[in-house]
Amino acid sequence: MSLDFDGEDFRAYLAYAADIAVRFHQNLRDRPTFHGETPTEIARRFTEDMPSRSTDLRVLLERVERDVFTAATLNVSPRFFGYVMSGGNPVGIVAELLAASLNQNCGKWHVSASATEIERQVVRWIAEFIGFPAGAGGILVSGGSVANLTCLATARKATAPFDVARKGAAGGPPMTVYASVEAHSCIDKSIDLLGIGRDHLRKIPARDDFTMDVGALEWQIAEDRAAGLAPSCVVATAGTVNTGAVDPLDRLADVCAVNGLWLHVDAAYGGPAAGVPGARTLFRGLERAHSVAIDAHKWLYAPFEAGCALVRQPSHLRSTFSVLPEYLRFDSERIDRFDFMEYGFQLSRGFRALKLWLAFQAYGADRLRQAIESNISVMQKLADAIERSEDFELLAPSPLSIVCFRYRTPDPEIHGDEEYLESLNHRLVEAIEADGRVFLTGTSVRGRLALRACTVNHRTEPQDADFLLEVLRDLGAQVHATREGGARRRPGLPRHRLAGKPIDWPGDHPR
Ligand SMILES: Cc1ncc(COP(=O)(O)O)c(C=O)c1O
Numbered sequence: 001m002s003l004d005f006d007g008e009d010f011r012a013y014l015a016y017a018a019d020i021a022v023r024f025h026q027n028l029r030d031r032p033t034f035h036g037e038t039p040t041e042i043a044r045r046f047t048e049d050m051p052s053r054s055t056d057l058r059v060l061l062e063r064v065e066r067d068v069f070t071a072a073t074l075n076v077s078p079r080f081f082g083y084v085m086s087g088g089n090p091v092g093i094v095a096e097l098l099a100a101s102l103n104q105n106c107g108k109w110h111v112s113a114s115a116t117e118i119e120r121q122v123v124r125w126i127a128e129f130i131g132f133p134a135g136a137g138g139i140l141v142s143g144g145s146v147a148n149l150t151c152l153a154t155a156r157k158a159t160a161p162f163d164v165a166r167k168g169a170a171g172g173p174p175m176t177v178y179a180s181v182e183a184h185s186c187i188d189k190s191i192d193l194l195g196i197g198r199d200h201l202r203k204i205p206a207r208d209d210f211t212m213d214v215g216a217l218e219w220q221i222a223e224d225r226a227a228g229l230a231p232s233c234v235v236a237t238a239g240t241v242n243t244g245a246v247d248p249l250d251r252l253a254d255v256c257a258v259n260g261l262w263l264h265v266d267a268a269y270g271g272p273a274a275g276v277p278g279a280r281t282l283f284r285g286l287e288r289a290h291s292v293a294i295d296a297h298k299w300l301y302a303p304f305e306a307g308c309a310l311v312r313q314p315s316h317l318r319s320t321f322s323v324l325p326e327y328l329r330f331d332s333e334r335i336d337r338f339d340f341m342e343y344g345f346q347l348s349r350g351f352r353a354l355k356l357w358l359a360f361q362a363y364g365a366d367r368l369r370q371a372i373e374s375n376i377s378v379m380q381k382l383a384d385a386i387e388r389s390e391d392f393e394l395l396a397p398s399p400l401s402i403v404c405f406r407y408r409t410p411d412p413e414i415h416g417d418e419e420y421l422e423s424l425n426h427r428l429v430e431a432i433e434a435d436g437r438v439f440l441t442g443t444s445v446r447g448r449l450a451l452r453a454c455t456v457n458h459r460t461e462p463q464d465a466d467f468l469l470e471v472l473r474d475l476g477a478q479v480h481a482t483r484e485g486g487a488r489r490r491p492g493l494p495r496h497r498l499a500g501k502p503i504d505w506p507g508d509h510p511r
Pocket residue numbers: 084142143144145146148184186237239240241266267268269270295307
């Protein structure tokens with residue numbers, strides 16, 4: 001009763017799966033970014049009981065294409081401007097197939113020798129790409145959230161004035177961590193999980209440009225010290241998720257040096273831009289950080305999942321994460337063998353490094369830099385076009401590749417009507433998803449609802465940003481035209497179907 005295929009079937013299934021992948025990546029610009037189905041409709045596709053008997057994989061692959069691929073949100077599209085999502089480079093697709101074939105467990109060297117050395121090399125390359133010092137240590141993790149958690153666990157262990165690993169948070173004075181109000185929510189989650197307690201995560205106000213107010217930080221550290229608390233770590237953000245603001249890293253490094261604090265930089269989104277000549281100056285001081293979180297599935301264009309925790313002194317990672325039970329101790333005294341299980345939380349670990357190792361070589365660092373530069377330039381042009389327009393309004397500076405703005409109609413009489421602009425943009429965000437030509441999400445900027453466009457997608461070109469504005473202008477005018485229907489009425493726009501025709505893209509099967 002083998003679970004394996006014979007050689008020919010195996011090859012045929014792989015070839016069929018490869019065809020699906022290739023079909024999926026065709027005509028991306030012409031396809032809706034959102035499937036438009038309701039949660040109930042999608043859930044209805046997946047209701048069968050657990051199967052007892054086998055089904056031919058070919059039939060299942062056809063079903064995957066029909067039920068999964070056609071209902072996928074198209075974040076691979078150059079017209080996807082939501083959240084912070086790369087389009088996933090195709091080298092990564094090939095690498096994931098090979099990594100799964102190898103099935104290496106990258107926790108211990110002697111069961112993943114070449115994979116471990118490749119991961120160490122990739123960590124060095126990522127550090128070099130962003131200008132972090134040679135000699136830094138690091139580990140690949142699932143993404144930005146876990147990279148931040150890993151670095152903050154390390155900071156907690158390294159800075160606690162008592163043995164926090166043994167005694168827990170109750171073993172000494174409460175530790176405090178500092179981040180700006182614009183920091184990512186994964187910092188709150190991490191501080192909670194690490195037992196520091198969210199009350200001890202000090203949210204430092206931001207200045208007009210959404211960067212951390214350094215004076216307020218210094219004041220808070222002094223206050224906490226005077227109150228008998230144990231200030232531990234400053235979390236700077238290099239590319240906030242809301243607007244792309246980069247905290248003044250050099251000044252924060254000075255504050256940390258004076259106060260003996262750990263400087264962690266959440267560079268999950270912006271980090272790779274530190275390797276790009278045009279943006280580099282924004283990141284001055286990054287090289288002074290004790291730890292940095294990077295998300296390779298954002299601006300290094302890898303398919304999900306890939307994040308990287310970088311720590312200036314690798315021994316800090318090891319003293320935080322190394323626990324050696326008897327059955328794993330075998331051969332661990334051999335210092336020539338590097339076991340990643342001692343440098344992070346996971347024991348069993350997949351071969352994430354392969355997709356990054358291949359992409360760094362297949363494209364070369366220069367091409368990755370050019371792609372980042374192009375993303376920044378496309379979004380700067382979008383911000384300029386918005387600033388020049390009558391009917392849109394910029395709501396925040398755009399230092400990287402995020403633009404926060406709102407639609408305000410060409411009618412100047414409406415431009416001061418905050419309440420109406422809120423409801424108009426709220427309805428516009430809903431209309432954008434229903435329409436599907438572009439994908440974009442909303443956020444709040446200083447209490448105002450903003451349309452937030454971001455790209456870290458190597459496929460996005462200037463024409464896509466032009467198209468985005470064209471679609472928003474079209475939908476904005478339509479939503480505004482429904483004003484009489486009341487501010488809270490849904491626009492009820494027809495779903496965009498390529499000029500009314502049903503979507504017909506390769507691999508689209510009748511249901
Ligand atoms: C600044 C920042 N930090 C952390 C994260 C979390 O990363 P992930 O979604 O990979 O867990 C994000 C995600 O957008 C981010 O922008």
